[in-house]
Amino acid sequence: MYARPVDTRERLIESTRALLWERGYVGTSPKTIQERSGAGQGSMYHHFRGKADLALAAITRSAEEMRARAEAIFSGPGTPAQRIITYLRRERDVLRGCPVGRLTQDPDVMADPTLRRPVERTFVWLRARMTGLLAEAQAKGEIDSELDPAATATALVAVLQGGYVVARAAADAEVYAQAIDGALGMLAGHAR
Template structure:
């Protein structure tokens, strides 16, 4: 792995663990095993490196979600697959974690990958709801945009509640509840 790749991967992990403010150049260097000169050679300081790491995390989130969304089968099954996928709930979302970081949300460049991936997620979920309406799977009176936003919020809020409770159960219950509201029958421990 190149030094630039090691820097990006180390920064991704540190941002997930500590947030932007808690991720120092010294910690990045220690985690990556790459010297300070290399960091400034490849990136425009901490902000440039963090932006590259955040874009990588956002792309990974999109690819993972799309793997569920583009499966064959009914729209509801694909939504359920995404909501109930295997995930490290107590670790939280690497993107959602950064929304609580003052330095990120008050910097339009750093906030951009978050805005973009969450807009994409809401839109993609709304598309699946509309698809389910067209096939008769979901009620016609549902607002696909509002339901897409609600489903994205269930995931992000589920992470927060699970971390607070130190158990995945609040996340799992929120996912089951959302699916139930869509009229989908799901096993208690799916």
């Protein structure tokens, strides 16, 4: 990700993605975007109608990327339960947090239905996809069939997102790993 973009429009989107990740929508100004992308005022307003329009392009791409990276693991090798574990344990930029999840804390993003939609859809999809994998794991007898797949999936996504929060609070990426370990430890009680 973050391939070095060659054209101005592309650099604007990638710079905005990075800034939204670091500082959120409220904390990101057009001026900063222009400085980081190396594009001038005029270029930005030529390619996009304004801050919100550019943010939409950035958010949409980050959401797509997050989904694609997850799907690559979910549809990859291993049993369903193994793939979920692989996803939870995969290498992450923990202290930077989740580029999509952090937008849920941004009042101006959540207040704008257009900006909000990609965020909402990403998490709806992620929870549904993991629900399906958990159901598969149950069908294969990998995990206890008494677990509610949807609730368990939501809990696992929450551990992931909350893992970023507690790790950032501690300024220690290891705390994220501990949260995941704890969740998988609990899940292990239901393994067959």
